[in-house]
Amino acid sequence: MRSIVVLALATSLALTGCGRQQTVGRTLPTVTAPGQTQVRLAYHGSVELGRAVEAGLDLFGVDADKGLAFGQVDQGGLAALQRAGLHPELVAPDSRMGIRNTFDKGYRTYEQVTTQLHAWADQHPDRMSVKSAGKAWENEREIWTTRITGPGDASKRPAVSFTANLHARELVTVEVAMNLIQTLVEGYDKDPAIKKMLDTRVVYVAPMMNPDGHHQAEKGGDWRKNTHKFAGGTGVDLNRNFPFQWGLVGTSNSASSDIYRGPSAASEPETQAVRDYLSSIPNLKIGMDYHSFSNLVMWPWGWTDNPPPDAPMLSAIGKKLAGFNHYKPEQASELYATSGTIRDFVYGQLHVPYFTTEMGGQNDGFDPPYARAQQIWEENKPGALWLISIADDPSQVTRRTGIDR
Ligand SMILES: [Zn+2]
Structure with a gap:
């Protein structure tokens, strides 16, 4: 199920070059940040991750052991990452990261x-x-x-x-x-x-x-x-x-x-x-x-x-x-x-x-x-x-x- 969403998302971006919201809005009950695409990036070392961030990756966090970074980019950032020789994988929006805060009951205002x-x-x-x-x-x-x-x-x-x-x-x-x-x-x-x-x-x-x-x-x-x-x-x-x-x-x-x-x-x-x-x-x-x-x-x-x-x-x-x-x-x-x-x-x-x-x-x-x-x-x-x-x-x-x- 998840991989279908990812594929649909990638296709939507490739074809239209714009938002995924209309593609996945029916299947994922989350609100996406306007113009942003969530990505997962396999990176090799601090220099490469730094390059990704400077190219426009809004870095949410990493799995340092696996060398995986999680974040979001806009269309310009996506192109800049690719120009920098980096190949982010588009992933389905994840409500725990960077889309919106659900602000679960308990968090203090x-x-x-x-x-x-x-x-x-x-x-x-x-x-x-x-x-x-x-x-x-x-x-x-x-x-x-x-x-x-x-x-x-x-x-x-x-x-x-x-x-x-x-x-x-x-x-x-x-x-x-x-x-x-x-x-x-x-x-x-x-x-x-x-x-x-x-x-x-x-x-x-x-x-x-x-x-x-x-x-x-x-x-x-x-x-x-x-x-x-x-x-x-x-x-x-x-x-x-x-x-x-x-x-x-x-x-x-x-x-x-x-x-x-x-x-x-x-x-x-x-x-x-x-x-x-x-x-x-x-x-x-x-x-x-x-x-x-x-x-x-x-x-x-x-x-x-x-x-x-x-x-x-x-x-x-x-x-x-x-x-x-x-x-x-x-x-x-x-x-x-x-x-x-x-x-x-x-x-x-x-x-x-x-x-x-x-x-x-x-x-x-x-x-x-x-x-x-x-x-x-x-x-x-x-x-x-x-x-x-x-x-x-x-x-x-x-x-x-x-x-x-
Ligand atoms: Zn911080």
Whole structure:
């Protein structure tokens, strides 16, 4: 059945050169993104995948072990991929990826996140506070940040940062961040290990860094970027807009691209707010930026294949994290080269180890049923708590394990 749909789709595109919606609309109850075609691409290495992305593949995620990439392209992108010698396979639209968000019951809206964060802080003012880092582009929604630590003088405590949802449609990341906050704030009274952790650490969590984009996803939109309107398109890829090696590689100068870097480094209010927020965290020792999907744990650099100065420590921490969630650990550039990312900014500019986790596999996509989002939290919880535990001195990992020495 599926292969018939794929064949019909390919035929439709070959004959008409335009949308598949009329071909498959009767058989698949999904709404397709206008003008976009879903593809699967067998790729060979990071250079080839980078070429595909720069040619216009809106990359959803990969199966790194099989060398398969999943994404969508418009007609121009499809032609550009073929010109680049790449041969994407057209596949039937998959509602879990990039067509529209079903926004399964359970996923929190911006309003629900706002209410919940303030409710927790009101219930536990001794250990949690909520602050806005600034407003997103539409000048309406706040970028909420939370600070969680035990009572008393926290000024000397090492700090850990968790950030999520730079990419709007990656819905699971918000829920993982919210679950982390709840686990810490409510666990303080119940779990001696969490109490000890919070009495000796400060945990900062920003669960929704792209609230305008998330608002589009809540309405069912397949949306990655912020919502800044330009003459040539809408939205900047916030994870290409950070002011470190901005514009170098794995990004586009076209506003219509899903990897549009923006007109200048840190041009976007979201980027500026998050940059200033992260730069102002006292004693920041380590952190994690959550994305979905691909089942990967990645460390700097993304902008170059060269190893980072702290490669032994970063890879030891990344491998340990991957031991918890059984994802694939790698330097970020091994996927494909990217620049202007939050991870490379924090490491390169603030000199703090920062990681990326791409949570979930291609069966999850951006929008798995909410029950699966809870499982994804459970598989990432041990790593998150461990990261907090080593914040006093992240280099202890290398000393203890001897990995990569
Ligand atoms: Zn992402």
